[in-house]
Amino acid sequence: MAANVQNVIMLVGDSITQGGWEPNGFAQQLAYVYNRKMDVINRGMSGYNTEWIIPVFEQCFATQHEQQHAPKVRILTIWLGANDAALPGTAQHVPLPAYGENLARMIRMVTSPESAWYSPDTRVLLLTPPPVNTYQWRERQAMKEPPRGLDRDFAVTQSYAERAAQVAREEGVAVVDIWTRMWDACGRVEEQLSELLSDGLHLTEKGYAIVFDEIIKTISENYPELHYDRLKPVFPFFDQINYDDPRSSLTRMNAFD
Template sequence: MAAYVQDAIMLLGDSITQGGYENNGFAAKLAHVYNRKMDVINRGFSGYNTEWALPIFEQCFATQHEQQHLPKVRLLIIWFGANDSCLPTREQHVPLPQYKANLRKMIWMVRSPESPRYSPDTRVILINSPPLNAEQWAGRQAAQEPPRPMERDSAVTRTYAEAAVEVGAQEGVAVVDAWTALYDAAGREEKALKKFLTDGLHLNEAGYAIVYDELVKTIKEKHPEYHYDNLQFVFVPFDKICEDLKNYKELTKKRSAFPDA
């Protein structure tokens, strides 16, 4: 009998993804609602941009040969842009055309039959970068020892966020527009983003809650077969065993999370 494994959701991104288990973040909430149905794999890397993440992704996502022996990644959620959109004075900066090309390459790596990592059962969702509260971030930079220069700009961040939406539309990939959702929640006032950001860039619990809600809504609308409400426990609920105690060994055999599989 093969060891117990579940299909998975993979999160790929920077510090905002890495922090997805903090402050009741979006990753923690996903793990809760998909518990016993799909595992949530967090591959967030603080400080990374799309350029640096490409070789990481090649090591994180299995090749076609390896996929035969591993659980399937059903949802790949890519969340980059916050570091790519740094000003050119910062090492993390990635020019806008290259940022878009890198997102396309990540999508191609799992969607193209020509790719070594082609995975036809994987659905890709992009999340764009949240809006920047420049005043809040500038205060954070000034408080460092020694003080650090301001290396981000609200308008530039917005341009990168819009570019991710553009890439999604061109590639036929769903996009969670975190920038717009958070900006609207702040009454379209940059200073009011303090309610959702810890330091002008990273999300607090309230900010993660907005992105989580938008992500779940996107899954339900674009990929309903992978929404947690449409999946079943890999192992039956205990009350099913209580109804037929003599057959508990049969009842406790692993099954697919997909009812029709």
């Protein structure tokens, strides 16, 4: 494999993924542990659902023809559903069957040899949407100008999380079950989700810590070769430099060699 190949992690999702760059967000934590080995590309789009993200994904993920000139995506996280699960009548709502079909379509874009975006070196992690705290979200909606009604439902969001997990199993990719992990972490009491959710929908630092831990756990169990401890630095550590002839030891390498 060519030494100058750049390897990256791509994060695709909605505002919860976009917010992964917040202090101690999961994207920031991934960038830290994979530092000098793989870069993190965040393509979280606030407010987006699976219908709207697909055209974006088609433009952000390199086609087979383009991949020889683009960074190699080794890990792809797909995290959508929080907006799809908005109640019918809202602009963001995507019916449950269509939501599942959209997730499967995105996965197959990368995993199917017949796809223009086929990338055999990419490993997909499908994250389930987190639980919604309707107590918090109701308060947030009421504070808007003009005030808005409740457009999320706990049980509905749970059904979207279950559908995401089912799609992962059907498509043969790893699932990161954020819904169950966060629900267990709050003692399965909706009001106590306030420790993990800042407004009933978006995550706190503690919530993102759970996401990061679950992603690393899933990588360890399903794609151990991609764990950050298994990869080499692209450039050598300082004590490995040839001090008499530094340039000779500072050639960019591949973390997977």
